[in-house]
Amino acid sequence: MAILLVDDHPMLRLGVARTLEQGLEGLAILEAGSGEEALIKVGEQLPGLVIMDFDLPGISGLETTRRLRQRWPQLRVLFFSEHTELGLVRQAMDAGACGFLSKNVEPGVVLEAVRRVLCGHAYIEQALATALALQAHGGQGVHARLHGLSQRETEIFLMLAKGGSNRLIAQQLCLSSKTVSNYLTLLKSKLQVRSQAEMVHLAIEVGLLRVAA
Structure with a gap:
């Protein structure tokens, strides 16, 4: 199972990757620093899940999600962002995302969200939901x-x-x-x-x- 982390901060990608590797078995972690790079990576190797940030250089995480879902409707996307305005959460879900987390959640919540989304469920952080x-x-x-x-x-x-x-x-x-x-x-x-x-x-x-x- 491959998971693609899309965020322009390498240190954050590293932290999320470590959380996933420690909590889940048999993962291949892919990384992209922009929406454009994410589109290329998904085209090369379709992951089971994309963890997406809102703020990206070039095309936004929202637009990237729309394009990904148009090309690969089965692809599952989980937003992981410091922006938690309810309007943005709705936009993310409308764009085809399966879940939304703020970046201040505990590692255990990230793992639970990933497990739930990979099982085919939607997951929105409790406070936001x-x-x-x-x-x-x-x-x-x-x-x-x-x-x-x-x-x-x-x-x-x-x-x-x-x-x-x-x-x-x-x-x-x-x-x-x-x-x-x-x-x-x-x-x-x-x-x-x-x-x-x-x-x-x-x-x-x-x-x-x-x-x-």
């Missing part, structure tokens, strides 16, 4: 309950709200049924609901789940 949801739907009260959820708790909450069974969620997330059951108990407490049906109503109320017309 919560801010996006709250900005999109606004308000206080019930929305505030979502602030205390972790990335995994939010994911399981949405899967449960969409009718997923403990067994199905366990299979999709590579967890045990007991672990999912424990998450369900924790979510009921944090969200102040008594049943999965109430979770559905809560998800609808905050705008994270739509009712079919």
Whole structure:
């Protein structure tokens, strides 16, 4: 499995490469210092994942992502940037990215994001994901309950709200049924609901789940 790091700071690429090599096995780390170079590298060896910065010399990370996804629609891109404005996060996802992290996250979060994206899931840093949801739907009260959820708790909450069974969620997330059951108990407490049906109503109320017309 090859991962391409696209950033114009060699020291940052070195740090991310070391984190990935220490936390994941069987990786080939490729590097590019610009969007133009990234396009060439991907053309030479299609990686399983591209970790992309926003600010690049020449074409931006956003435009690079658009071009990469146009040529290789199956390519997965994870943004890793010091810019965390919500508008930029949305633009990155609209351009075809599968995830977004700020550069101040802990190494463990980087590894978790990479694992999740490589498994075919989207991953947005918890604080950014919560801010996006709250900005999109606004308000206080019930929305505030979502602030205390972790990335995994939010994911399981949405899967449960969409009718997923403990067994199905366990299979999709590579967890045990007991672990999912424990998450369900924790979510009921944090969200102040008594049943999965109430979770559905809560998800609808905050705008994270739509009712079919």
